[in-house]
């Protein structure tokens with residue numbers, strides 16, 4: 086069995102009357118990237134703060150790095166690193182001084198501390214800037230420094246709270262590369278983001294938080310299959326072939342002008358095979374076949390917001406198609 090880096094059962098938190106987390110379950114296998122997605126104010130930061138021992142939950146059975154959060158908060162703290170919206174970077178001192186401060190906080194022996202800091206500055210492309218006050222760093226450099234500082238203590242689990250918010254595309258891609266490298270070293274990453282593309286790109290599993298509960302959970306592909314909208318598009322150049330396909334295939338949306346048909350499909354191998362088999366046996370040849378799956382934006386809008394339809398309704402809808 087794979088060991089779980091993070092296991093939460095029935096995590097609850099309210100602020101006054103406002104229920105922010107209404108008994109959510111999370112399980113993150115070690116060495117994977119888990120992404121918590123949700124609109125503004127959904128409770129992503131609250132979840133990170135609780136799991137990183139910064140805020141006490143109202144209830145739940147919570148284990149991080151194999152330690153019970155309530156009974157062994159110190160052991161949890163020793164296993165994790167947290168970075169994100171609440172940056173630890175001190176702008177008045179240099180990047181290197183920020184790093185050395187972290188080495189002291191982690192009580193690394195002087196020489197080992199210097200060695201670790203030098204290696205991390207190199208790895209995060211901060212050698213040139215190391216002797217300059219961090220206040221003058223760009224947004225991307227500050228985030229890189231923030232993550233480098235988190236790594237000084239060698240955490241096995243890292244919480245990244247919206248690590249690329251406000252970064253330009255190049256810095257965002259650099260950050261993605263850094264995150265991938267962390268995971269290839271065996272680190273577990275718990276990532277919150279508002280960017281669906283980011284979750285799609287990086288995460289092994291994604292949970293969508295909405296109204297205090299998880300509206301859906303799965304890999305990006307599984308989530309995309311949860312909502313209707315996936316289809317196969319067949320385009321023909323021969324009008325006769327188009328007409329015979331259109332009359333024989335049920336549930337198609339016709340585009341007579343483009344000689345194209347849209348057939349609802351989850352894009353799975355099984356469905357594609359049966360469609361191709363049918364075309365073959367009918368002797369119909371399409372000039373082009375393209376598979377369209379809903380993207381995570383579609384999933385996000387379908388699962389969150391005022392017109393929210395619970396996930397199981399979507400499944401039912403899809404099953405009924």
Ligand SMILES: Nc1ncnc2c1ncn2[C@@H]1O[C@H](COP(=O)(O)OP(=O)(O)OP(=O)(O)O)[C@@H](O)[C@H]1O
Pocket residue numbers: 100103105123124125126127128129130131132279
């Ligand atoms: N200390 C607090 N006291 C009272 N309410 C709080 C506190 N911290 C968070 N909240 C409320 O809890 C809700 C969830 O906030 P949280 O910061 O966890 O959301 P989020 O998903 O991280 O949002 P964002 O994407 O905007 O950062 C919000 O309604 C927020 O106003």
